[in-house]
Each structure stands twice: as C-alpha cells, then as structure tokens.
Amino acid sequence: MKKVTLLNQSFNVHDRLEQFNVNIAQxxxxxxxxxxxNTGSMFVQFxxxxxxxxxxxTPEVRKEMHTAPSIGSFISKNLVKKFPSEKLEGKGIFS
Incomplete structure (x- = not known):
C-alpha cells in the first residue's frame, strides 16, 4: 500500500488511487x-x-480545480454529473 506525506502527516492510499497525485484540500x-x-481521472474525498x-x-478542468477559490463549488459545477464517476468502498486516503 502506498503512503504519502502531506503537511508532515503520513497517510495510506487506497490501491485504486496509487497512481494519483494527492493534495489536501483547504x-x-x-x-x-x-x-x-495519464488516465485523465480525478478523485475527490469528501x-x-x-x-x-x-x-x-479534461486537462483544463484538472488544472482549474487546483486554483479554484472554492473546491467544493468547483466540484459541484464542473465534475458532478459532467463526468462518469465511481464511488470507492471506504476512504481513499486514511491514517
């Protein structure tokens, strides 16, 4: 299982997300x-x-998400019901 360190904290990464860049959301x-x-996929953990x-x-949407003033609003307007989605069993990133 992959681990990532973000803001001096170590987190485990779900097997399905091992190839993803991981960011903490403000x-x-x-x-x-x-x-x-590589796959044009994004993940969001609420x-x-x-x-x-x-x-x-799209690359444009992926880039815009990183600079969005409100990530939650951005997801609602630009990802939900606009791109196919799949819910993971359990958390994707966890301690």
Missing part, C-alpha cells in the same frame, strides 16, 4: 483531491468520507 466539504494525468473517482476529465 475546504469545508473536501478533505483530499488529486489527479492521474469530509464525510465518501471518495469518488471521475474519469475522462
């Missing part, structure tokens, strides 16, 4: 997010623990 609704530029993988996300 958000009231999102804990982590990341992308896999504070409630739900983790979703979105496929076929």
């Amino acid at each position: 958000s009231s609704s999102v804990s982590f997010f990341g992308s896999n530029p 504070k409630n623990g739900g983790t979703y993988i979105y496929s076929g996300v």
Whole structure:
C-alpha cells in the first residue's frame, strides 16, 4: 500500500488511487483531491468520507480545480454529473 506525506502527516492510499497525485484540500466539504494525468481521472474525498473517482476529465478542468477559490463549488459545477464517476468502498486516503 502506498503512503504519502502531506503537511508532515503520513497517510495510506487506497490501491485504486496509487497512481494519483494527492493534495489536501483547504475546504469545508473536501478533505483530499488529486489527479492521474495519464488516465485523465480525478478523485475527490469528501469530509464525510465518501471518495469518488471521475474519469475522462479534461486537462483544463484538472488544472482549474487546483486554483479554484472554492473546491467544493468547483466540484459541484464542473465534475458532478459532467463526468462518469465511481464511488470507492471506504476512504481513499486514511491514517
């Protein structure tokens, strides 16, 4: 199992997310997010623990997410129901 260190904390990464870049979100609704530029996929882990993988996300959308003033709003407007998604069993990133 892959581990990542973010802000001096070590986290385990779900097997399905091992090829993704992982970022901590500064958000009231999102804990982590990341992308896999090789596959055009993104993942989002919400504070409630739900983790979703979105496929076929364009490079522009992946780039814009990193600079969005509100990640939660960005996800609602630009990912949900715009790209195919799959919910992971359990958390994607965990201690």
